[in-house]
Every structure is written in C-alpha cells, then in structure tokens.
Amino acid sequence: MRDEISELTTNRLSLYVRFLNELDEKGVRTVSSTVLAGRFGLNAALIRKDLAHFGDLGVRGVGYVVKDLRRELQVILGLDRKLAVAIMGAGNLGLALADYPGFRREGFRIVALFDTLREKVGQESRSGVRIYDIQELRDVAGREGITIAVIAVPAASAQQVVGTVIDAGIKAVLNFSPGALRVPPDVKLKSVDLTVSLESLSFYLASLESGARN
Amino acid sequence: MRDEISELTTNRLSLYVRFLNELDEKGVRTVSSTVLAGRFGLNAALIRKDLAHFGDLGVRGVGYVVKDLRRELQVILGLDRKLAVAIMGAGNLGLALADYPGFRREGFRIVALFDTLREKVGQESRSGVRIYDIQELRDVAGREGITIAVIAVPAASAQQVVGTVIDAGIKAVLNFSPGALRVPPDVKLKSVDLTVSLESLSFYLASLESGARN
DNA sequence: TTTTGTGAAACGCTTCACAGCT
DNA sequence: AGCTGTGAAGCGTTTCACAAAA
Numbered sequence: 380m381r382d383e384i385s386e387l388t389t390n391r392l393s394l395y396v397r398f399l400n401e402l403d404e405k406g407v408r409t410v411s412s413t414v415l416a417g418r419f420g421l422n423a424a425l426i427r428k429d430l431a432h433f434g435d436l437g438v439r440g441v442g443y444v445v446k447d448l449r450r451e452l453q454v455i456l457g458l459d460r461k462l463a464v465a466i467m468g469a470g471n472l473g474l475a476l477a478d479y480p481g482f483r484r485e486g487f488r489i490v491a492l493f494d495t496l497r498e499k500v501g502q503e504s505r506s507g508v509r510i511y512d513i514q515e516l517r518d519v520a521g522r523e524g525i526t527i528a529v530i531a532v533p534a535a536s537a538q539q540v541v542g543t544v545i546d547a548g549i550k551a552v553l554n555f556s557p558g559a560l561r562v563p564p565d566v567k568l569k570s571v572d573l574t575v576s577l578e579s580l581s582f583y584l585a586s587l588e589s590g591a592r593n
Numbered sequence: 594m595r596d597e598i599s600e601l602t603t604n605r606l607s608l609y610v611r612f613l614n615e616l617d618e619k620g621v622r623t624v625s626s627t628v629l630a631g632r633f634g635l636n637a638a639l640i641r642k643d644l645a646h647f648g649d650l651g652v653r654g655v656g657y658v659v660k661d662l663r664r665e666l667q668v669i670l671g672l673d674r675k676l677a678v679a680i681m682g683a684g685n686l687g688l689a690l691a692d693y694p695g696f697r698r699e700g701f702r703i704v705a706l707f708d709t710l711r712e713k714v715g716q717e718s719r720s721g722v723r724i725y726d727i728q729e730l731r732d733v734a735g736r737e738g739i740t741i742a743v744i745a746v747p748a749a750s751a752q753q754v755v756g757t758v759i760d761a762g763i764k765a766v767l768n769f770s771p772g773a774l775r776v777p778p779d780v781k782l783k784s785v786d787l788t789v790s791l792e793s794l795s796f797y798l799a800s801l802e803s804g805a806r807n
Numbered sequence: 808t809t810t811t812g813t814g815a816a817a818c819g820c821t822t823c824a825c826a827g828c829t
Numbered sequence: 830a831g832c833t834g835t836g837a838a839g840c841g842t843t844t845c846a847c848a849a850a851a
Binding site: 385387388421422423424425428438439440441 | 841842843844845846849850851
C-alpha cells in the first residue's frame with residue numbers, strides 16, 4: 380500500500396485540481412511546478428513532492444500534462460464518482476450549505492437534509508433538496524448511497540447527531556458545530572470551527588495594538 | 594515586543610477560553626494542564642507551552658486559576674472589546690452567517706450585510722441585520738467601527754470585494770470563497786475553503802477503497 | 808536547456824523529562 | 830506531593846540543491 384499522505388498535502392491537491400480545470404478550459408497543454416507554485420504562493424519543490432507521492436506524473440524538461448494530471452488527481456481525490464452528501468440540520472447554515480453551488484460544481488450531490496422539527500420535514504431548500512426526519516437517515520442513506528454527512532446542528536445536539544450518522548454506516552463527517560466531537564477511529568472527522576476562525580482574526584487585531592506599544 | 598505566536602497556538606487558545614467559560618459557570622476554581630489536555634486530546638506540555646508564551650499564568654503545585662486565566666486569554670484574543678463585523682454578500686451563506694448564534698455568543702457584533710442587488714439592499718436578515726449597498730461600506734464601517742469583514746460572495750467577485758474591503762480600511766478578513774485572494778501584507782486573511790474540506794473527506798473514502806485492495 | 812524527482816538540510820511544532828516553586 | 834515552566838529530543842513538513850531525463 381502507498382505510504383501515508385498528509386492532510387496538508389491532500390488539501391493542496393484540491394487546489395491544484397481546481398487550477399488545472401481552469402487551465403484545461405483555456406486550452407493550456409502543460410504546466411510546470413514553478414507556475415503552480417507562483418499561483419498559490421508555494422515552493423515549487425513542495426508541489427513536485429506532493430505529486431511525486433503518486434508516481435512519476437511529470438515529464439522532465441516539459442512539466443506536467445494538464446489533462447493527464449487533472450484526471451490523475453481527480454481519481455486520487457475520488458472526484459470521479461460524484462459522492463452523495465447528507466446535511467444534518469435544516470437551520471440557516473444547513474440550508475445555505477445545501478444550496479452552496481461550489482459543492483455541486485466540484486462534483487458532489489447534496490441529496491438530503493435532515494432535521495427533527497415536524498414543520499420542516501417534507502419541505503425543500505430553495506434549490507430543491509428535500510428535508511427528511513432524522514429518523515429516516517438510515518433508510519435514505521442506504522437508498523441514495525450517502526457516504527458523507529455534514530453536521531450543521533446546534534452544539535448541544537451535535538454529538539448525538541454524529542452518533543446517528545455513524546449508526547447509519549457513514550464514515551466521513553464534516554462538522555461545523557463548535558467543540559470536540561468523538562468518533563470511532565474508522566470514521567474520518569473534519570471540523571470547521573467558525574468561531575475559532577473569527578477569534579484568530581480578533582487576536583491579530585489585538586496584537587496589532589499591543590505590538591504597536593513597544 | 595512579544596515573540597511570534599503561531600496560528601496553531603491561537604486556534605487552541607480559542608478552545609481553551611470556551612472550556613474555561615464552562616468551568617467558570619460551574620464554579621470550578623482551578624484547572625491543571627492535564628485536565629485541559631484530556632478535554633481536547635492534547636499533550637499537557639503543549640498546553641503549558643501555549644500559555645507560557647504570555648507570562649507565568651499558572652501556579653506550581655496548583656494549576657491555573659480559572660477566572661484569571663479566562664480573563665487573561667480574553668484580553669490576549671481581543672475578546673474583551675466586542676468587535677464589529679461586516680458580512681459581504683447577502684446570499685444564502687452570507688445570511689446564514691449573519692444570523693449564526695455562535696458569533697454573538699463569543700462576543701462579536703454582526704453589524705451589517707453588504708450586497709450589490711437592488712432588491713436586497715434595505716432588507717434585513719431574519720435576526721435583523723440590515724443589508725446595505727456595497728458602495729456604502731466605507732461610511733458604515735466608519736460609523737460602526739467595523740474591523741472585520743467576512744467574504745461570502747461568489748468566487749468571481751471575491752477579489753474585487755476584498756479590494757473594496759481594504760479600501761475601507763479593514764485589516765482582518767475571513768474568506769469563504771474558493772481560490773486564493775491577494776491582500777497586502779498588513780491585512781490578515783483567513784480562508785475557509787468549504788470545497789477543499791469536502792474533498793479531503795472524498796480522498797479519505799477513495800483511499801479506503803484503493804487501500805483495501807492491497 | 809529545461810524541468811522533474813529526491814536526498815539532505817533547515818525549520819517548526821510537539822513531546823519528553825525534569826528542575827523549580829508552592 | 831503536585832503541577833508549572835522549559836531545555837532537549839523527536840518528528841513531520843518545507844526548502845535547498847543537484848543529478849537525471851527529455
């Protein structure tokens with residue numbers, strides 16, 4: 380088996396794919412690690428290392444063939460199969476994520492929203508994603524082949540909802556609720572903590588001021 | 594001036610503050626690095642190092658005094674001043690972020706939304722955040738003391754909107770649009786790339802399968 | 808000549824282990 | 830006795846620098 384790829388690397392691979400899509404649309408044939416590096420403010424050697432994990436994808440003296448590299452990375456990232464995604468929580472955030480055009484554009488299918496509120500169940504998001512009762516998760520997940528769940532419920536119920544998700548056999552979770560969720564080792568959890576992000580900016584502003592004093 | 598604090602450290606400080614708030618509400622007086630470490634699945638020495646950047650905040654043999662540490666970290670993170678935040682883009686995501694309860698709870702004031710669409714300008718989000726024309730940013734920012742902008746506009750207009758934000762004198766930007774934004778060195782940009790997050794889960798699922806083959 | 812792929816060096820973050828307070 | 834603060838070791842990531850290939 381291929382050796383372990385770090386999350387830092389896979390995050391960058393996503394960026395490379397997006398740029399390669401652009402280049403391909405423009406009809407660009409090949410691209411060098413230097414050009415990629417310039418685009419993202421990274422070191423060219425880092426990009427070559429990222430790509431070299433997956434074999435000799437480049438051609439010495441030429442660079443990388445855009446179409447080939449793009450295809451290769453799509454397969455590596457699993458973007459060749461249109462994964463089905465469920466969104467847990469049909470509040471403001473859940474509804475916004477369900478209709479977020481970026482997800483569809485990159486090849487994900489948002490197939491369902493789940494909530495507990497009776498008046499929401501049966502409704503649809505603006506773009507037509509249906510809201511189900513959270514009890515139905517297992518059934519809908521099986522029927523639609525859902526493999527990724529997004530957690531967009533209040534912090535207080537997040538851990539319980541994750542439990543339901545795991546019981547439904549889903550192995551990949553993107554969490555937007557604050558605070559640490561516990562998941563078994565075979566489940567991949569990725570958390571986006573909106574408050575932590577804002578507070579990191581707050582820290583920057585605060586240190587501007589205290590830094591200016593000395 | 595104090596030496597440079599890494600972003601990894603400041604992100605953890607946010608988590609510590611949240612937990613200290615909980616402890617304080619429960620009337621807990623002191624807390625050790627071991628307890629903090631257990632809560633977040635971190636090493637106790639790491640927590641002591643994080644805190645030691647800011648002076649001798651603990652008491653040997655005792656731990657950290659909850660109230661004092663909480664106050665100290667709030668000042669360090671600039672959470673003692675209720676920063677005013679503008680949200681650029683009154684689409685699904687912008688409106689959801691404007692009403693996101695976590696921001697208010699941690700002491701931020703979402704004071705305005707900005708958009709270019711005539712029919713949106715003058716309206717309000719559900720929780721009553723007013724939508725202004727983006728032309729008005731400079732005025733409103735001055736009046737309300739806005740120091741942080743959140744970018745929730747489509748990728749195509751993101752770079753231009755960031756330009757407007759910078760022209761209005763705002764020095765801290767939280768970006769939700771995909772793709773790299775260029776900002777001058779005195780502006781702090783933090784990006785949350787929703788697609789990259791989902792694709793990192795997709796990669797995990799893809800490697801489960803290819804890993805299972807060997 | 809150009810540009811990749813890659814050991815070796817450099818760097819940064821985390822963990823270890825223990826001296827030093829209370 | 831208990832727990833912090835911290836130098837040193839360990840580890841993972843990035844950058845350097847160059848041999849190898851087209």
